[in-house]
Amino acid sequence: MAESLYIHIPFCNRICTYCDFNKVLINNQPVDGYLDALISELRDIEPQSLRTIFVGGGTPTALSESQLSRLLAAVTDRFQVTEEFTFEANPDELTPGKLDVLKNYGVNRISLGVQTFNEDLLNVLGRSHGYNDIFNAINHMEKIGLNNYSLDLMYNLPGETMQDLDDSLKHIRTLSPKHISWYSLIIEPHTVFYNQIRKGRMKVDDDDVEARKYQRVINGLSELGYPQYEISNFSQPAFESEHNKTYWKNEPYYGAGAGSHGYIDNTRYYNIKPINHYIQSMEETGSVVKETLALDQKAQMEEEMFLGLRMNRGVDTARFEEKFGRSMDEVYGTVINQEISKGHIEASKSRVALTEKGRMVGNTVFMEFLL
């Protein structure tokens, strides 16, 4: 039914100042109880071969070596990964011992939460790792031959300069990771950053500066051999994130863990978020409390466009027609022509994609595809 699985580990050793993910501080949490519930939830999914698995969080590497072994033994007992098995990791937690566990269970890709190479900015972000931890983690990975890793970075940070971006680009040139995710910082409600901005204690860049930084990221990475393939993602040839492409291609996937979501049979499901409720629901009823949302054809077509347009290659017109029994031209011809005239979209017979100008205002363009 699906070829991809996302697994959520909602624990962190420290809470970052900008984070609104579903996570808690790991101290005094029922981590083993959580793993019991998670492993039970995974047993509800048919054993099968999967193209991709992504273990994210929170921080999966906040687990101990024995907890990682237990989780991965259960996962690999049930699923064979044929293509990409990614684990998110924080640099200070990626010890040689934990890396050995990951490698032994077939993890073949690491998504390393670097965020920035500037030590002061790492402190502002409240990250648990420092500058040196980044290089130690990469050394450990390279020593055991786990060379397929992504650096996860952010720009538009409070106090960040263009020079900081250039420094990150220099490090990328030297390290030569296979993949880069480089997201603009979004100030989310209920975060420390949000409150500091509200109280006037912190400022972020205005839209013009943010746009110039985005352009620097795109151009800088392109010069280093990392063409952009999605709004915030760049890779060396043949190292695009296959798991994330499942989402952008609007394909089905399973989700397991507190607050995770999945997409099966045109229905989105959202697991209950609080960890104790998640564990309790599994213990008491043998299944996870979740909300479901069945998508009608209109919603499916909208999502096909929103998600697909995030990728530089855009949305495949033949696939659209095969999926929905209607041509893209019939459903979206007027909007596409309107966005072409604004310079936001380019269309060929086989694909519709954002232009460089369109990517700068992606969210505005996506809204036009609401039916």
Ligand code: SF4
């Ligand atoms: S490590 Fe990741 S999930 Fe945990 S608080 Fe920081 S940003 Fe959030």
